[in-house]
Amino acid sequence: MILTILQEDTTIPVAEIGRRVGLSTTPCWRRIQKMEEDGVIKRRVAVLDPAKVNAKVTVFVSIVTNQHNEDWLTRFARIISEFPEVVDFYRMSGNIDYLLKVVVPDIEAYDTFYKKLVSRIDITDVSSAFAMERIKEATALPLSYMQLDAVAKASK
Template identity: 50%
Template sequence: MTDLDLIDRKIVAELMRDATLPVAQIADKVGLSQTPCWKRIQKLEAAGVLTGRVALADPARLGFGLTVFMGIEAPDHSAEWRETFAKAVAALPSVMEVYRMAGEMDYLLRVAVPDMAAFDTLYKRLTDAVPIKNVTSHFAMERMKFTTAYPVDTRNR
């Protein structure tokens, strides 16, 4: 369901902005009554367009003051290695995101940890769990922009 109409795109945009909005308020913003709006939200969820509703938190206020981007180079590209790697990163709660990449690195991880000592512990746990050819770590000094809302086109086409 990637071909969303204008109303669906507006609903998705509103929910990405603030998932705590009551259905009545979303309906008003997108020009629907409450019941059809709720049915559309349910359809968007069933189709996998809306994958969850969460509260966003400030990592520093939760004690996760260090963000690290880890580039991983795999020693091989076998199904066995990929499965072992996937299990290893799934077992590390501080690994927030994992992407399989094209280019010089095979995987890119976003990691949130309290400090360098915690990162070192995570690094050791990961490299003990799975063989890795090379790890390149980049430490974020400042988060200048952050959003979870995709730039959905809410204009009439």
């Protein structure tokens, strides 16, 4: 319940969180600290409106490579980490090897990003899909799986 509340709004005072979950402030604070120490809570951040910070265009970039060795992946990951435009980066199964989520102000900014990327590392194929509309955006993870995991561990 604490995680559900924090995923909605991390600015809620601990005393209020405790009240909502039936704990006094100190035990609630200890549970939050323990979840931070255990890495359950990785960090607390502000979620920004992309349009208000001039990051209006979202591009999903599919990458295929013929390089499938650790050295190439390490170099590729380092290069990608240097691009602040890349907000998500995944190694995939299936027909594409990597998927990037890139946010930029406009098509010209994406073209600049693209040219920098392909000049820095060999890629077999790059395909871009521009999001036309953001229909759902969530930062909260579904927590029902946590309960299933606890039940599975308890039955072992």
